[in-house]
Amino acid sequence: MTERLTIYDTTLRDGQQTQGVQFSAAEKRRIAAMLDALGVDYIEGGWPGANPTDSAFFDALPPTRATMTAFGMTRRQGRSAANDDVLAAVLNAGTPAVCLVGKTHDFHVRAALGIELAENVENIAASVAHCVGKDRETLFDAEHFFDGWLSDRGHALDCLHAALQAGARWIVLCDTNGGTMPGRIGDIVAAVIAAGIPGDRLGIHTHDDAGCAVAGSLAAIEAGARQVQGTLNGLGERCGNASLTTLIPTLALKYADRVTTGVPADALTGLTRTSRALDDILNRVPVASRPYVGGSAFAHKAGLHASAVAKNPALYEHVDPAQVGNTRIVPMSNQAGQSNLIARLADMGLAVEKGDPALARILDAVKAREAEGYSYDTAQASFELMARRELGRLPRFFEVKRYRVTIERRKDKRDRMVSLSEAVVVVKIGGTKTLSVSESMDAGGGDRGPVNALAKALAKDLGPYQAHIDDMRLVDFKVRITQGGTEAVTRVIIEHADGEGRRWSTVGVSPNIVDASFEALLDGIQWKLIRDGATPA
């Protein structure tokens, strides 16, 4: 007999507290769609009124199957709930659910708020009652609950009972500072249930300051809590929140005899893609050692392990990587490495027989290029071009003989600083040399810099290929400094799109950012010409 466990995601609120993370409203909408596809039950969208981005997101909420939730805090001392403008902003967001954080640790009530314990309990009760009265499903985040329990158990429990009696659907026990050990979390959750707060009204919210956020959440679930809060990739304040990217597969694959969640098995296979997509939005290098979804999570480096895995993967894998959409990695020279490659090439329409010596050459080339700073994880189009080169199946459409790009910044006639980028590209097609020039301005025209000028010049006159290029556009452009051998190099990844809705990514690497960009641009055009079946001149 299993019980339903509710998953509450706070990537868009607590996840946004990560140092260096600032989502735009558009990014929030993309992430909300990813969360919805995954099957979480609640999406905490942000704190309406706290900053312009969150307000913009709530002004145009995307439709979600998950319950969209607005975050805020209990009324401030000395105001009625109805007259508290912070609370009003939360309610005005118009979400079906609201989550209010309030103090439950006596030390905080006195040292941070400077009010009496009884006043704190009143503020919680009145704030929850006000939201319930406005027909909102109301959650109460009991801030610093575990520290509060150890300091003044009576007050901590009074806060929970007040929220429950005022109509809160969920009471969420928060280990806000992230310092409580899992065993203690389990014990306290059990004691709270024994004190009259039902487990199916209790949630758990942990932080990873002692590296135990996931284990602390699991301890609470084992003790009876039936809602778990967390974030994708464990984003969040300081060391982050409990990672749903880890908890969701653990619950599905290791706790299925005890609880069920709203995440279906086919959504679970999208987990690795979801995790990488979030890193993409943040322009962060995915953490290779991340449980379940990391690039190394199923990499068998030790010789003993790799040879045993060849006999039976279950010998050295706690779960099947396919269940979470991840891939087993075995040493490049290994037989299994080659069969993976054959499957990948087949996906690109390149049939290669087992044992073809080109396979080993491609694997060697990947190794050599990755050592130089290339990355083919996302840049599948560049990978295909490299494989085609090794297979002798790369058409030669044109050759770039040289280029020059100039960026000039100075005052315009109206005494404003403006920039002008001018690019000249010389291309040889068949026997013919073509010289194209183009410019880009950053002011007035709403246009971009040197990379844009180069792209325009290159696309301007590609002779017989012109029709294929015309509907191409640059969708995204990511730059990272990475290691190429012993030197730092620039890696540029460009995402392209065309009029038929195709999207493809290419990579360029160089010490010079403009050269790296140009390489990725060229790959993008070449891939498009191959896909369109263009004939080399």
Add this chain to the structure above:
Amino acid sequence: MTERLTIYDTTLRDGQQTQGVQFSAAEKRRIAAMLDALGVDYIEGGWPGANPTDSAFFDALPPTRATMTAFGMTRRQGRSAANDDVLAAVLNAGTPAVCLVGKTHDFHVRAALGIELAENVENIAASVAHCVGKDRETLFDAEHFFDGWLSDRGHALDCLHAALQAGARWIVLCDTNGGTMPGRIGDIVAAVIAAGIPGDRLGIHTHDDAGCAVAGSLAAIEAGARQVQGTLNGLGERCGNASLTTLIPTLALKYADRVTTGVPADALTGLTRTSRALDDILNRVPVASRPYVGGSAFAHKAGLHASAVAKNPALYEHVDPAQVGNTRIVPMSNQAGQSNLIARLADMGLAVEKGDPALARILDAVKAREAEGYSYDTAQASFELMARRELGRLPRFFEVKRYRVTIERRKDKRDRMVSLSEAVVVVKIGGTKTLSVSESMDAGGGDRGPVNALAKALAKDLGPYQAHIDDMRLVDFKVRITQGGTEAVTRVIIEHADGEGRRWSTVGVSPNIVDASFEALLDGIQWKLIRDGATPA
């Protein structure tokens, strides 16, 4: 009454199984010295004979206070322990201790080794007895013990008893695949102790495949195990081993009433430095969210948190960052309030009274700039310049009138494609205009592109400020495409350093990547001139 807990480090062996990690013998010596300074009890140096590096390391072992240990495996089926060359290599390393891994999971005995269970027990007993007979302190790593316990408890226990009776000092229970939940680890360790293996002979070795390696180790310690194995920064096969960087402070600061370790308090304050030094050796960017030692581990971004921390840091910190050699950070962001801002400005040497109208102007400016795509979380130096502008305390050192940068890519005399970047910058200092030119090549010279050329031209002749600029260098350069209003813009963050060991970060935003870089460069120079107390010409 506390018990002594032994810390066993396997950074140099299991840590080396991390994908992409390959220590040199010299690096192993440096890491061994770091571990010794930290106060671990055992250092597992590697597997003598398994690869050239490990053999070289054991050939010239550094002197350590910690017990140096050689790793290997139990004898292979069909050989006597005395005639097993793999075992001989381990003993020939001449270390005071050896650690032998052996199977304890019946599935592995049959599927990976293909031998009978009784033969497996015999191999373990004979191998341990052989090492003990050679006067080595012997540890037995019980591979896949927890899975083995669940599958065939009798065999798993037989293996442990055989090793113990053969004279093993320590029996280490390994969760090799990293999939066992902490609660179950605790239960099984308790059962093993009840079955006659004393806790002070028991160790725990976990992996992080379910994000619970640290919690699993703590559960074993709570159940009575008295040795814990792990690695610095959680390096290791797949998702890594239990991180000693997390376990050591947790044991010292949260388990001091139960256990003592060999790590003294003053060594604990070197933990952050040790963690960063290992990343330095590996040339990896330190993980900001890493518990205790990460750059964000004590960063308070939420406005509520930041204002409370200003009153009393204990309100939002589970331990004092100074205890682990880390630092508190209150980043600037649109979520921060005025009290946070006053504290931040004071840190920069800018005293501002509460209620000063400039405070509201600065917060408005932060909000407006962040909406344009700026980010001040990490770019503290650019934030300071912006605050100084609002406060009327920004000296005017020089003015850039215009610049031009050209990137040209073409064939050189030897028919190789090369790039040359040339930058011209016109600067006005006091009443004098200066024109500087500089170039950068990507081939041959090992130099960079347009940003480097601009930096060189700008730094080339700054007249009276030259002495201040000479020791500046560009440490890191990060680029991302972000949203500025409705348009995509480029955000560049540059980290600068100088000869006095200062590090500071600046930000630039523009649709043009070169302009954005130039803005960040200018901020970097201006901040340096202010810090050096330069006098405006």
